Amino acid sequence: MKILTGFSYFGSVAIVSASYANADTQKESILNDNKSKAGIYCWTHVDSGKKYVGSSIDLYRRFMQYYNIKYITRAVKSSLICRALLKYGYSKFQLEILEYCDPSSIIEREQYYIDSLKPEYNILQVAGSLFGYKHTPESLEKMREIALNRSDETKAKLREAALGKTYNHTEETKIKLRDAILGRKHSEETKAKLSLIQSNRIKHPVAGFKIEVKDMQTGQISHYDSIRDAGKGLNSNHASIRYNLDNGKLFRGRYLISKKNN
Incomplete structure (x- = not known):
């Protein structure tokens, strides 16, 4: 029964x-x-x-x-x-x-x-x-x-933990993550706040740094405007590039990743 x-x-x-x-x-x-x-x-x-x-x-x-x-x-x-x-x-x-x-x-x-x-x-x-x-x-x-079935936020936290890092999220990211967790849509007040953050980003862009990638087998050197661009160039993701950059390890046992001196 x-x-x-x-x-x-x-x-x-x-x-x-x-x-x-x-x-x-x-x-x-x-x-x-x-x-x-x-x-x-x-x-x-x-x-x-x-x-x-x-x-x-x-x-x-x-x-x-x-x-x-x-x-x-x-x-x-x-x-x-x-x-x-x-x-x-x-x-x-x-x-x-x-x-x-x-x-x-x-x-x-x-x-x-x-x-x-x-x-x-x-x-x-x-x-x-x-x-x-x-x-x-x-x-x-x-x-x-x-x-x-992990959320995108959980996946991001696990990825950061695996790399031994905890990144300080921007105010914009914190707002989006909070609303995503609560399953709610942005309020008009939140939309206005995000719009202001976006406009300030355009007026005051965050300075990044260029990346140099040296192929230790061929000696070839490639330059990229950012970690994300380097990831795309090496068919990888920016988290992996950052890990090898910070730890000085060869990426895939072959590529030396470093910051480019301006």
């Missing part, structure tokens, strides 16, 4: 968004009901009461993997829930959707349910934890899903 309700939590009793008493006979409903949905789910072994809490931004895809015998067979060495599904069979498990939620809050909500339910089948008791754990195919898939 399937139960559909709003979610709330009272002590140790959860009122779930959807519940399937028999994961074997209700396979079709499980898959059809959860297409294009993100959320937190819970497997429960009906005899022992042991649980597993997981999450996915694509529940249909995740459940298709659980119903793929080859997939869960590959994961048995590092996944207790996959091992249990193979041992007891789907008919011995109840599947619940604890909460449908926005993909951006997946990890936070998963941690909430792990803390609340203390699931025995979870090897990790920290959602998304990387410590002392060899990733199962399920974990790798979850990380891939999250990576594909």
